[in-house]
Amino acid sequence: QVQLQESGPGLVKPSETLSLTCTVSGGSVSSGSYYWSWIRQPPGKGLEWIGYIYYSGSTNYNPSLKSRVTISVDTSKNQFSLKLSSVTAADTAVYYCARDRIAVAAGIDPWGQGTLVTVSS
Amino acid sequence: DIQMTQSPSSLSASVGDRVTITCQASQDISNYLNWYQQKPGKAPKLLIYDASNLETGVPSRFSGSGSGTDFTFTISSLQPEDIATYYCQQYDNLPFTFGGGTKVEIK
Numbered sequence A: 001q002v003q004l005q006e007s008g009p010g011l012v013k014p015s016e017t018l019s020l021t022c023t024v025s026g027g028s029v030s031s032g033s034y035y036w037s038w039i040r041q042p043p044g045k046g047l048e049w050i051g052y053i054y055y056s057g058s059t060n061y062n063p064s065l066k067s068r069v070t071i072s073v074d075t076s077k078n079q080f081s082l083k084l085s086s087v088t089a090a091d092t093a094v095y096y097c098a099r100d101r102i103a104v105a106a107g108i109d110p111w112g113q114g115t116l117v118t119v120s121s
Numbered sequence B: 001d002i003q004m005t006q007s008p009s010s011l012s013a014s015v016g017d018r019v020t021i022t023c024q025a026s027q028d029i030s031n032y033l034n035w036y037q038q039k040p041g042k043a044p045k046l047l048i049y050d051a052s053n054l055e056t057g058v059p060s061r062f063s064g065s066g067s068g069t070d071f072t073f074t075i076s077s078l079q080p081e082d083i084a085t086y087y088c089q090q091y092d093n094l095p096f097t098f099g100g101g102t103k104v105e106i107k
Helices: none
Strands: A003-007 A018-025 A034-041 A048-053 A059-061 A069-074 A079-084 A093-101 A107-111 A115-119 B004-007 B010-013 B019-025 B033-038 B045-049 B062-067 B070-075 B084-090 B102-106
Touching: A003 A093, A003 A107, A018 A034, A018 A093, A018 A115, A034 A069, A034 A107, A048 A069, A048 A079, A048 A093, A059 A069, A079 A093, A107 B033, A107 B045, B004 B084, B010 B019, B019 B033, B019 B084, B019 B102, B033 B062, B045 B062, B070 B084
Parallel strands: B010 B102
Antiparallel strands: A003 A018, A018 A079, A034 A048, A034 A093, A048 A059, A069 A079, A093 A107, A093 A115, B004 B019, B019 B070, B033 B045, B033 B084, B062 B070, B084 B102
16 A cells, blocks of 8 residues: 655745655555656645656646746655745645556545645744 | 636535535546545545546445536535545646635534
């Protein structure tokens, strides 16, 4: 059973870079059947797709964040990561990593438990 | 971006009631639509994929239908454990987008 776990600082200062890592267990980020995704949810609000990465390193990002987002993968550690630069209070959210099935029976599942990142000085 | 409009934004129903949530896409997305359940303080969970296919292990009281721009999610007999917020999500076009959510409560 695949499980994902986010890790990283819970507090980031405005204008700095948010960095999170997702560790995958029970499965491999090198599988060609999945994208590895980041999604966020501001407190009390809905879900926003940030982007995904394929094991080859190919990425797709939400245009609303594209200039500030980098998603990378480390197959040797079975991890993938998110960097979001120049953060503001509007980036305060619970950040989820998740697995996205490609093509057949597409869907985002499972998700990590989520980690709250607060942007504040 | 494709806009996903869910209604209602919240509802209150009794145990055993039939509950229906609608999701409308701003353009034709064929059947590239998923439904998720998010319980308070938890991560979302995939319930329905490709508009009408039940994810493995999900109770059969949950169902989905529709294609094109109009979709429906139904709980045939509401149970106390179904208290959650439900989201639709399109994956026809990038960026993937979610509906605003429907909060389901017990009356």
